Amino acid sequence: MRLKIDLKIFLFLFLFLLTSQIEMYIILMIFAIIHELGHLVAGLILKFKPEEVKLTPVGLQIRFKIDSREYNEKIKEARSLNIKKAIIALAGPLTNLIIAVVTIIIGYFNANIQNTYIYQIIIYANFLIAMFNLIPIYPMDGGRVLKELLKIFIGSKKAYKITYIVSKTILILLTAVASILVLYIHNIAIVIILAYLWYLEVIEIRRYNRRKNIEKIIHNMEKEKILN
Numbered sequence: 001m002r003l004k005i006d007l008k009i010f011l012f013l014f015l016f017l018l019t020s021q022i023e024m025y026i027i028l029m030i031f032a033i034i035h036e037l038g039h040l041v042a043g044l045i046l047k048f049k050p051e052e053v054k055l056t057p058v059g060l061q062i063r064f065k066i067d068s069r070e071y072n073e074k075i076k077e078a079r080s081l082n083i084k085k086a087i088i089a090l091a092g093p094l095t096n097l098i099i100a101v102v103t104i105i106i107g108y109f110n111a112n113i114q115n116t117y118i119y120q121i122i123i124y125a126n127f128l129i130a131m132f133n134l135i136p137i138y139p140m141d142g143g144r145v146l147k148e149l150l151k152i153f154i155g156s157k158k159a160y161k162i163t164y165i166v167s168k169t170i171l172i173l174l175t176a177v178a179s180i181l182v183l184y185i186h187n188i189a190i191v192i193i194l195a196y197l198w199y200l201e202v203i204e205i206r207r208y209n210r211r212k213n214i215e216k217i218i219h220n221m222e223k224e225k226i227l228n
Contacts, residue, residue, distance in 0.1 A: 016192070031096060031125045035133070036062055038095025042088045064088070082148040089144040096130035135174070137167045137197065138204055164208050171201055 016025040040050060040062050048064035103122045107114045136142040143163060150159035174197075178190050 027121055027125055028129065031099070031122075031129055034099070035092040035096050035129055038091045038093075039088055042091030046084045046088065048084070048088070079152060082151045086145045086148040089141045089148070092141050093130040093133045096126040096133075100126040100130070135170060136163075137170050137174075137201070138163050139200060143167055160208060160211060164204070167201065167204065171197060 013022065013025070016022045043050065043062065043064045050062055051065040052061075052063040054061040054063075100123050103119065103126075107119055113119045133141040136146045138144065138147060143166075146166065147159055147163040150162055154162075175194055178194050182190055
């Protein structure tokens with residue numbers, strides 16, 4: 001298993017330090033790492049082996065090694081691999097929601113802690129991370145779930161195209177809404193997170209275009225064989 005560190009994490013630390021929000025960033029990073037451990041546990045339960053762990057500005061990213069046999073297994077006409085990938089993607093946000101709900105239940109039985117900073121920040125941070133990751137923007141968890149479900153029902157080619165369109169559309173809408181919020185809230189953290197999301201989106205656009213070019217080349221080669 002390989003361990004990598006995205007050096008942009010130091011840029012994020014510097015930016016949040018400049019904006020006096022370093023404490024919030026560290027708290028979010030802690031729960032973001034716990035979020036990724038949820039993915040890891042789900043992957044291990046489904047008998048996947050972790051291949052790479054990468055520390056990024058928004059937590060850990062875990063890549064699993066996929067057995068080639070997984071691509072051929074089917075469950076009631078749906079590919080087993082797609083179902084497992086969707087479960088793993090959902091495991092992260094579910095972990096944060098469980099932490100938030102358990103904290104709320106503890107507060108319900110112990111009213112003395114409800115007004116404490118730690119109680120409120122645990123609930124806020126975990127709900128924020130869960131909801132943020134469930135937004136259907138690829139490669140966020142919501143986007144991954146959308147892609148795997150679409151693959152089951154309409155196939156890989158259309159799934160990639162629709163996921164790409166949905167991701168870009170939602171990101172544009174989020175940017176518009178966030179731009180208005182920044183004017184009223186004056187929180188630079190929103191700008192930093194959006195900039196990182198656009199960075200991820202640009203990478204995915206390049207991958208999507210490369211995939212389209214490869215498919216076009218293969219299609220032309222097959223067409224040429226038929227003509228010959």
